[in-house]
Amino acid sequence: MLRKRPNxxxxxxxxxxxxxxxxxxxxxxxxxxxxxxxSKGKTSNIPLLLIVFLGMIxxxxxxxxxxxxxxxxxxxxxGSVDSGGSVRGxxxxxxxxxxxxxxFSTDCSAFQHWQSYLLAFSxxxxxGDYFKFFLVxxxxxxxxxxxxxx
Amino acid sequence: MKQHDIxxxxxxxxxxxxxxxxxxxxxxxxxxxNVFGERYRIHFTPHFSSVKDSDGxxxxxxxxxxxxxxxxxxMANTNINDNDIVVLIDPDMIIxxxxxxxxxxxxxxxxxxxxxxxxxxEHGSPFGQTYGFGAQWSTKIDLAKVAGEDSPSVGISRQxxxxxxxxxxxxxxTARDMRNIAExxxxxxxxVHKQYPYLLAEVRDFVWKDAFITEACILxxxxxxxxxxxxxxxxxxxxxxxxxHQRVDHLMVSNVGAGGEGWPFVDEIIKxxxxxxxxxxxxxxxxxxxxxxxxIHYCQRYMLEGELFSKRRFNTNFYxxxxxxLTVYDNDFGGDQKTELKGKRNAFMLCAITSMLxxxxxxxxxxxxxx
Numbered sequence: 001m002l003r004k005r006p007n008x009x010x011x012x013x014x015x016x017x018x019x020x021x022x023x024x025x026x027x028x029x030x031x032x033x034x035x036x037x038x039s040k041g042k043t044s045n046i047p048l049l050l051i052v053f054l055g056m057i058x059x060x061x062x063x064x065x066x067x068x069x070x071x072x073x074x075x076x077x078x079g080s081v082d083s084g085g086s087v088r089g090x091x092x093x094x095x096x097x098x099x100x101x102x103x104f105s106t107d108c109s110a111f112q113h114w115q116s117y118l119l120a121f122s123x124x125x126x127x128g129d130y131f132k133f134f135l136v137x138x139x140x141x142x143x144x145x146x147x148x149x150x
Numbered sequence: 151m152k153q154h155d156i157x158x159x160x161x162x163x164x165x166x167x168x169x170x171x172x173x174x175x176x177x178x179x180x181x182x183x184n185v186f187g188e189r190y191r192i193h194f195t196p197h198f199s200s201v202k203d204s205d206g207x208x209x210x211x212x213x214x215x216x217x218x219x220x221x222x223x224x225m226a227n228t229n230i231n232d233n234d235i236v237v238l239i240d241p242d243m244i245i246x247x248x249x250x251x252x253x254x255x256x257x258x259x260x261x262x263x264x265x266x267x268x269x270x271x272e273h274g275s276p277f278g279q280t281y282g283f284g285a286q287w288s289t290k291i292d293l294a295k296v297a298g299e300d301s302p303s304v305g306i307s308r309q310x311x312x313x314x315x316x317x318x319x320x321x322x323x324t325a326r327d328m329r330n331i332a333e334x335x336x337x338x339x340x341x342v343h344k345q346y347p348y349l350l351a352e353v354r355d356f357v358w359k360d361a362f363i364t365e366a367c368i369l370x371x372x373x374x375x376x377x378x379x380x381x382x383x384x385x386x387x388x389x390x391x392x393x394x395h396q397r398v399d400h401l402m403v404s405n406v407g408a409g410g411e412g413w414p415f416v417d418e419i420i421k422x423x424x425x426x427x428x429x430x431x432x433x434x435x436x437x438x439x440x441x442x443x444x445x446i447h448y449c450q451r452y453m454l455e456g457e458l459f460s461k462r463r464f465n466t467n468f469y470x471x472x473x474x475x476l477t478v479y480d481n482d483f484g485g486d487q488k489t490e491l492k493g494k495r496n497a498f499m500l501c502a503i504t505s506m507l508x509x510x511x512x513x514x515x516x517x518x519x520x521x
Binding site for chain 1: 156157158159160161162163164165166167170171174177181182186187190199213216217220221224230231233234235236237238239240241242243244245246247248249250251325433434461464465466467468469506507509510513514
């Protein structure tokens with residue numbers, strides 16, 4: 001019932017310069033850099049690349065929405081503080097001053113270092129920061145790709 | 151929640167020595183803040199965990215004092231808006247869905263057979279995850295001795311003690327309420343600990359011998375375990391401040407045999423014949439098709455088909471460049487029709503935890519290991 005993890009699962013493309021920082025999502029549609037024939041790129045591919053890039057951005061935004069289906073519909077209540085001091089729509093008020101802080105308590109042992117990293121990672125992917133990273137990585141990939149073709 | 155509504159994610163680290171603090175800060179800056187962002191912070195506090203006797207002499211070390219005192223220390227040293235929401239969780243939790251103060255979506259909320267009275271975290275309306283200790287925080291403790299004879303907690307009815315206060319992490323409250331709770335929690339916890347110095351493992355047998363019958367147990371949904379005194383102290387503090395909590399069940403899954411947790415969401419996934427529970431639980435998890443519990447609290451042991459995850463046995467140096475990835479489970483892991491419900495719940499936990507660990511390890515390696 002178990003399978004060993006494939007060696008290439010989530011693994012970033014092998015890069016000769018080691019400069020690419022990738023993550024699981026960026027590799028789903030990855031291709032092998034070594035297969036790329038640079039000579040073909042010398043005809044101008046910039047419009048095509050721009051279209052592809054914009055398509056990836058739109059796709060990524062779609063993924064974000066797929067991931068967080070409530071992100072638009074559930075939080076558009078607007079915000080105000082009434083005279084009684086109760087917070088209404090504290091998470092959505094227009095001035096952005098009300099925030100959610102996630103706190104956890106640890107000692108200083110190694111036992112809780114790995115837990116803290118795991119928790120931070122889970123918050124990172126839930127909060128959407130993961131996708132910011134994803135988009136930045138895409139942008140870097142495209143920038144490098146474009147650089148190689150021109 | 152929109153992204154800009156996220157505030158800080160703070161690790162409160164208590165009792166670090168000078169060298170430890172320096173090392174922890176460096177590791178945090180390099181591996182967390184520089185990668186995840188500046189909102190991820192570490193806050194150091196003094197050592198709080200010593201228990202003193204009536205003469206002021208240290209008589210023991212109780213690390214769970216760090217939580218109330220650490221929270222109080224952070225709140226006293228951090229400039230946050232009173233209207234902000236503070237979510238207090240445990241370090242052994244994995245966040246699956248966004249934690250926020252909106253509980254108005256019926257699809258994403260479980261309140262059991264209780265009536266949901268509150269739908270948003272507001273001043274005077276904190277929320278908390280149901281824990282299976284019923285009204286015991288009020289019956290096992292001499293409340294007058296802890297909080298004073300005039301404390302509102304002293305006269306609380308057993309019904310209200312059960313209805314509003316047997317909560318644990320994740321706790322959610324406005325910063326103003328949480329600040330007040332932290333003050334009283336810290337004030338009360340030493341005396342509560344003195345009266346009720348039990349830890350989870352110690353009370354397990356005691357509870358069943360004592361056979362304290364709560365509504366939860368009548369409904370066959372009581373947890374096998376009871377909390378340490380720090381959780382009782384939180385309840386006393388909240389009751390003292392008349393901060394009745396809206397108890398919700400969906401914030402956490404932890405004990406595959408317990409009620410009062412978010413298992414109904416997982417069970418819906420299990421029942422869905424078109425969905426494989428392990429595949430569903432594998433990172434990245436989405437709540438698009440099925441609602442999810444907000445966090446996984448991996449404080450138990452999870453076992454199925456000879457596979458085991460226990461945080462106590464886990465490699466503390468997991469996040470390093472030469473750590474191999476964990477075994478990946480097949481999508482049909484736990485999918486055998488003969489596997490009972492608890493087994494399938496174990497499959498959910500094993501698949502979710504290990505895949506999240508693998509994804510986080512990949513992320514670590516991608517950012518910190520040369521290839």
